[in-house]
Amino acid sequence: MSTKIRIKSLNGWFGEKQVLKDINLDIEENSITAIIGPSGCGKTTLIRCINRMHEVTPGARVEGSVLLDEQDIYKEDPVKVRERIGMVFQRPNPFPTMSVLENAVAGLKLKGIRNRKLLAEKAEEVIKAVGLWDEVKNELNKPGTSLSGGQQQRLCIARALAVEPEVLLMDEPASALDPVSTMRLEDLIYELKKEYTIVIVTHNMQQAARVSDYTAFLYMGELIEYSNTKELFERPKNDLTERYISGRFG
Amino acid sequence: MTSLGVRRIKGYLMLILVAVAFIIIMIPLISMLYMIIKEGIGILSWEFLTALPKPPGEAGGGIGNAIQGSLMMVALASMISIPISIFAAMYISEYGGKLSTITEFIAEVLSGTPSIIAGIFIYTLIVLRIGFSALAGALALSVLMIPTVTIASYESLKAVPRSIREAAIALGVPKWRASLFVILRSAMVGIGTGVILGVARIFGETAPLLFTALGNMYWNEGLLEPTAALPLLIYNYATSPYKSWQTQAWGAALVLLVIVLLLNIGVRIIARKR
Numbered sequence: 001m002s003t004k005i006r007i008k009s010l011n012g013w014f015g016e017k018q019v020l021k022d023i024n025l026d027i028e029e030n031s032i033t034a035i036i037g038p039s040g041c042g043k044t045t046l047i048r049c050i051n052r053m054h055e056v057t058p059g060a061r062v063e064g065s066v067l068l069d070e071q072d073i074y075k076e077d078p079v080k081v082r083e084r085i086g087m088v089f090q091r092p093n094p095f096p097t098m099s100v101l102e103n104a105v106a107g108l109k110l111k112g113i114r115n116r117k118l119l120a121e122k123a124e125e126v127i128k129a130v131g132l133w134d135e136v137k138n139e140l141n142k143p144g145t146s147l148s149g150g151q152q153q154r155l156c157i158a159r160a161l162a163v164e165p166e167v168l169l170m171d172e173p174a175s176a177l178d179p180v181s182t183m184r185l186e187d188l189i190y191e192l193k194k195e196y197t198i199v200i201v202t203h204n205m206q207q208a209a210r211v212s213d214y215t216a217f218l219y220m221g222e223l224i225e226y227s228n229t230k231e232l233f234e235r236p237k238n239d240l241t242e243r244y245i246s247g248r249f250g
Numbered sequence: 251m252t253s254l255g256v257r258r259i260k261g262y263l264m265l266i267l268v269a270v271a272f273i274i275i276m277i278p279l280i281s282m283l284y285m286i287i288k289e290g291i292g293i294l295s296w297e298f299l300t301a302l303p304k305p306p307g308e309a310g311g312g313i314g315n316a317i318q319g320s321l322m323m324v325a326l327a328s329m330i331s332i333p334i335s336i337f338a339a340m341y342i343s344e345y346g347g348k349l350s351t352i353t354e355f356i357a358e359v360l361s362g363t364p365s366i367i368a369g370i371f372i373y374t375l376i377v378l379r380i381g382f383s384a385l386a387g388a389l390a391l392s393v394l395m396i397p398t399v400t401i402a403s404y405e406s407l408k409a410v411p412r413s414i415r416e417a418a419i420a421l422g423v424p425k426w427r428a429s430l431f432v433i434l435r436s437a438m439v440g441i442g443t444g445v446i447l448g449v450a451r452i453f454g455e456t457a458p459l460l461f462t463a464l465g466n467m468y469w470n471e472g473l474l475e476p477t478a479a480l481p482l483l484i485y486n487y488a489t490s491p492y493k494s495w496q497t498q499a500w501g502a503a504l505v506l507l508v509i510v511l512l513l514n515i516g517v518r519i520i521a522r523k524r
Binding site: 051053056058079080081082083084086087089091093094095096097106107109110111112156159160163 | 411419
């Protein structure tokens with residue numbers, strides 16, 4: 001195991017408000033790292049700093065560095081960074097003007113790849129990778145938004161995979177899904193860690209405990225505790241962590 | 251019980267008030283439609299739609315050249331306005347910053363400009379140099395069309411959810427490609443609606459054409475020639491002393507009304523697809 005992402009003295013702001021305070025965090029390759037914490041603790045901001053999406057919001061600002069394979073992504077072209085670090089959002093957001101198939105390879109299409117055969121093959125590959133193929137193989141030309149919520153979210157993961165990233169960031173990917181879809185999604189995430197480094201934000205502690213290898217607990221913009229998931233949940237070192245995971249606040 | 255009775259009476263009063271307002275609004279609309287159809291329908295014929303006008307007093311003749319002129323100028327104005335408006339709207343909505351706030355403000359002010367001012371502007375700028383022409387008419391119409399379509403396009407671009415923009419950017423797609431192929435495409439229905447409404451508006455504009463296109467009794471033979479147009483013809487014929495021309499003005503009014511109506515129906519159909 002080696003470190004894939006190294007977050008060093010990261011600070012983040014929305015306008016005047018500081019939402020991340022001096023975060024230092026190393027993320028292991030081919031593992032699942034969960035970020036937990038109460039609403040407004042900065043977990044979404046943190047994950048959005050890892051692929052430079054935070055700065056897309058007007059008024060948002062970042063300081064510090066995020067190293068991907070020891071290279072600072074804040075010194076590189078953000079477009080290239082986002083090709084290597086994919087993202088799945090809280091709510092499924094397939095492109096409404098595109099079909100299921102087009103959505104799966106939207107990243108390639110939008111970059112100007114026109115080869116139909118190559119696109120169709122890639123679409124099949126990634127739709128299979130997220131376990132959606134049998135459900136949608138007869139509906140590939142329907143709008144992406146016609147699928148169910150859980151299917152849409154898996155389609156969005158397929159869309160992220162098609163760009164061939166190394167890291168996959170997931171921002172509460174199951175929060176808009178029903179329990180069955182959530183379970184399927186968790187199985188998929190577990191499956192994906194063989195090939196990708198995954199960082200998942202969740203406000204569902206059971207989910208963090210179920211799927212992740214490492215867990216980071218964030219509170220009011222600060223990293224309170226970070227360790228092996230089992231250890232964090234069974235023997236939290238910090239009092240705040242202990243109170244949060246036992247449900248006494250948050 | 252009393253309070254229920256009072257409430258019921260209040261309800262009826264309100265209903266009567268709303269119904270009266272509705273009738274007051276409908277009277278001018280219905281009577282206008284009735285008059286234009288009654289006076290105009292008799293003259294409609296294939297010849298009326300396609301032939302050149304005849305001198306006053308002679309029977310027959312038509313408004314073919316006015317239809318030609320209107321179509322030509324509206325088409326040219328659309329070709330000029332639509333791309334400019336869409337790109338301006340994309341600039342305002344996607345790129346932000348001080349200059350975009352200024353652009354938005356200007357578009358809003360311009361959209362309220364009285365149409366005769368657009369005419370004077372083009373008259374001074376273009377007509378004094380190259381003379382009365384279809385080109386000058388089209389430019390005057392563009393001055394009116396650009397702000398309307400810009401604002402409509404901006405509104406529909408703004409309505410594209412943030413999540414869609416972020417989805418595209420997070421895939422490592424350069425911003426200009428995301429704007430063009432995802433955001434613009436998602437906003438296309440709204441933009442199409444705005445374009446059609448803009449076209450419908452300039453079809454009926456008279457003031458800016460008075461001293462740019464001027465009018466013409468014959469076919470237009472080039473962009474740099476003066477040209478007839480439906481609203482101009484209606485204005486000239488209706489104010490003329492000749493009975494035959496006055497009748498033709500009604501016919502032309504009906505044609506114009508039908509064109510605008512069809513465009514509005516088009517908008518309805520597009521909007522329903524949304």
